[in-house]
Amino acid sequence: MAIDMKKFIARFVEEAREHINKLNDGFVLLEKNPDDKETINAVFRSAHTIKGSSRMMKLTQISETAHKLEDVLGAVRDSKITLSKETFDLIFSAVDAISNMVEKTALGQEITDDNTALCEALAAAAKGSKTDITADKPAPQSESPKTEPAVPQALPTSSIEPKVEVKTTVKTPPATSETLRISANKLDRLIKLMEEIVSTKSKAKTILHDIKSLESAAKRQLELISQKAQSNTIVTAFTSLISDIKDLVSMINDYSTISSLLSDELRSTALTLRMVPLSMVFDSMPRMVRDLSRTLGKDIDIIIEGSEIELDKQIVDRLAEPILHLIRNAIDHGLEPADERKNANKPAKGTIRLSASYDAASVLIDVRDDGRGIDKEKIKEKALRKKMFTAEEIEAMSDIALMDLIFQPGFSTSAIVTDVSGRGVGLDVVKKTIVEDLKGSISIETALGSGTAFHIRLPLTLAIMRLLLISASGITFAIPAQYVKEVLRVPETEFMDVLDKKAIRLRNEFIPVERLSDILKCPDNKAQQAQKMKKTIREPLIMIIHAVAEKLGLIIDELIDEEDMVIKPFPLCIKKTGMSVGVTISGRNKVVNVLNISAVIDAIKNLKGSVVKERQIQERALNILVVDDSINTREIEKSILESYGYKVDLAEDGMDGLNKAMKFKYDAVITDVEMPLMDGFSLTERLRAEESYKDTPIIIVTSRSKEDDKMRGIRVGADAYIVKGSFDQNNLIETLQNLVGFQQT
Missing domain, CATH: 1.20.120.160 (HPT domain)
Incomplete structure (x- = not known):
């Protein structure tokens, strides 16, 4: 057979x-x-x-x-x-x-x-x-198998051969006598069962609370009966009933305690089964660093620490892309070439440190380089150029708020957009993945000339999360505990107006404050009216939340409880509002919305009087000039651009392009390099010399892939450099949209 x-x-x-x-x-x-x-x-x-x-x-x-x-x-x-x-x-x-x-x-x-x-x-x-x-x-696969985390594909090597050192400190796990391979689906079913047990534990806690309340009520009734009863028979019977209730409460309390301990042990054991080491992500990085450093002609040392740290496989599976993007950014335009580093009295070899460590119920991951650092003046310049803010608004920003701008879609401080990084379509995705999808946080530490560090904090698992139950306008909401710094009462007399917004001063730090019910547009019900009546008696309760190194205060009605709870995603039939990441079930079987803290913070920013404003989308179609000596290439690019709503004019060489640019002001120019009469580098240089084209986006699309050509593109003033060998229409459109700030509706 x-x-x-x-x-x-x-x-x-x-x-x-x-x-x-x-x-x-x-x-x-x-x-x-x-x-x-x-x-x-x-x-x-x-x-x-x-x-x-x-x-x-x-x-x-x-x-x-x-x-x-x-x-x-x-x-x-x-x-x-x-x-x-x-x-x-x-x-x-x-x-x-x-x-x-x-x-x-x-x-x-x-x-x-x-x-x-x-x-x-x-x-x-x-x-x-x-x-x-x-x-x-071989060409990289279009997608990785669903059961494995995304592994970066190796990049083509070049003739450049820098020295690349890789230092890794990995603790070898102890050998076990035997190993059993278990299907991931079976583990997932076990975790779901454990989640239901945790939910049942919360309900049991509520039932115990109700029985204790019943015991207290019975005691009060006994006192009334004792005062009015003519016969001791009723008093004796009621006393016996209360004694039975007390014994029952004691038994349930003991059962609840034992059940809670067993439930916690089951949860811990079940989650451990789905924990995998970060080496699944970290171990692929040295090869990527080796290949990319060879391509860019840089000498790089990557140091990996803490790859034995374990996280839920659901988190590790989603972590590869954000880490990969941060490291690629560091290699491409964070770390300087050897000669530039020597001129700055730095070692010729650049260093990237990828490390992980435990911190209470979280894992901290740092991606650090000793490169140029992020220039805050370039951030201000880019924000002005994209018309995100006025000059006055930018100058009024704190360093934290200013640095947070690099997480905005399409925002990049790179001198030129290349196929490696700098297209401005990555850090916003990094933030979304870390903060929204993985319920973590990310912050930046940078010093000009010394380097940049991205600090990522992640929960150990997404199956069970510590939630704070609060109420606003009489409605119960849940907030993940990792976003909450503290809860305190502050007299309204200490509120102050800062930039037309309410704020409090906490340990020499100004923190904007908003009422949560206003942000969520909750109905003005009786509970809210009652809360307003109490304001003269009780000081407002303020919850300080933080995300991406930013703190904000939420005025809430009440802090109800703090529990380990299961967050359930919304069914496909329910329209997502963005303000919630899912729901949880309370001990009384009530559905409670779990708030999306990032969305709440964004909503606070966009309230009337906020410094941070959304850039308005331009309504007119933009005019693009395409310059290429190949008729076929010109027509292809024109077809792509017009399908996205752009108006396109064509030029057959650099001189023709220059003449047309002088007669009409275009919103962006896309040019080839090798052309008769005038090449693309010369055209770019000539346009940059004109005041009207000083800030106009110029994109070079060429078959030249050498690093020297890309550097020349930077020198003459190009904003993007796309190699035709890796050309696809999404690359061109995304690059153009990010540079001109125009999105199709």
Whole structure:
């Protein structure tokens, strides 16, 4: 009877991915220390395992490539050859080829890769022969399998070969006697069951409270009966009833205590099962840093600490993209080139530190570099240019509020937009993922010339969260505890007007204050009227909340309780308002909205009199000039732009473009580089010399991909540099929209 090998595919893919990660990590370390015998043996074993398991699965292309890679590593292990730069490039190409084929296998796709040239090059390298064959690296997959966190694809290497050091401090977990692989779906079902138990625990707490209230009421009735009753029979009967109730309360209280302890233990154990180490994200970063630093010609040292720290897999799965974007930003325009660093009396080698640590019920992740730092004056200049604020409003901003602007969509202080970073479409997504999706926070620490650090705080799990139950206008709401700094009462006499808004002074810090019921537009019901009547007697209760290094005060009616509760997402049939991230069920089976603190803060900013204002969307169609000597390219770009509502004029070369730009003021210019009569660099330089085009967005779209050409684009004044080889219409449209501040409605 033939064995159906398809049922073993998932296990093969999972194992192969683990060994591919080990290969990437090991080869990055070997570039630093080629004589490390232990690492050589480790990568040899991984290549051997992939070869054997893929051969069992009849995946010939994978096993053949892994076999040739194993031959090279065997020759290195036996000291028959040494690892050169060219050999490392070939080895990494082989790892990428294997990874590409494994991902195709995971997606159920047929492997059609032709790795003949690559295998021949590996065979030659194993014999110590020099070869000029350079295998093309496989194209990255359009999407990663749903069961694994996104892993950054390796970037193409260039002829530049900087030194790259990778220092990692990873604690090896203790070995266990046996391991059992469990389906993620089974764990999820267990977590959901645990969530229901936690909800039941809250209800039991409410029932116990009600019984205690009943006992107190019975005692009061007994006192009344004792005063009026003519017969002791009724008093005796009522006394016996109260005694029985008291015993019942004691029994329920004991049961509730034991149940609570068991529930907490079950919760802790269940959540631990779904905890995975941050190494699942961190371990892919050294390879990415290596490849990107080679592409940009920079010398970079990445230091990784705390990769053994564990988080809920749901969080780790969503964390790869934000961390990747922050590191790419640091490499591209945070860290300076070696000569610039030397001129600034800094080490030629730049350093990125990626670290994680526990802090109470949270995990802190820092992404830090020792580069240029963020220039606050550039932030002000960009905010003015995008017409987000007036000059007076910008000067009145605090450093924290000013730095928060870089999280706005389309905001970038990069000198030029490239395919690596600076397009202004990343940090807003980073903030949304960290703050809204993962219920965490992110803040920035920067010093001009010294570097920048992004501090990320995340909960350990999203399954159960500590919530504060509050009321506003008589309605109960929940707020995640990690956003709450403190709750205090402040006399209204201490309120002051700051920029047409109410504020309080707390420990020498001015904090804006708003009534939560006004922000949420709650109905003015009787409960709210009663609360207003009490204002003359009781001081307003203010909850200080914070997100992205910003503090605000919310005036609430009452702080009801604080509990560990389950947040349930909205059903698809319910329209989301943005003010809530979900709901939770109280002990009395009431549905309670869990507030989206970021949305609340944004709502406070946009109230009348707020310093922060939304930039109005332009209503007119913008005029774009496209300059390219290729008729086909001009027409393609025109078609794309017109489909998004832009008005487009065409020019066939740089001189034609200059003449048309002098006759009509365009809102943006898109130009090629290599053109007759006048090239794109010269056109850009000429336009920048004109007062009318001093601040006009200019985008270079060219086939030139060298770093020198990009730097020349910066010098002549281009705002964006898009390489035609990686061109797609979304790239062009997003870049244009971010530069001109125009979004289609």
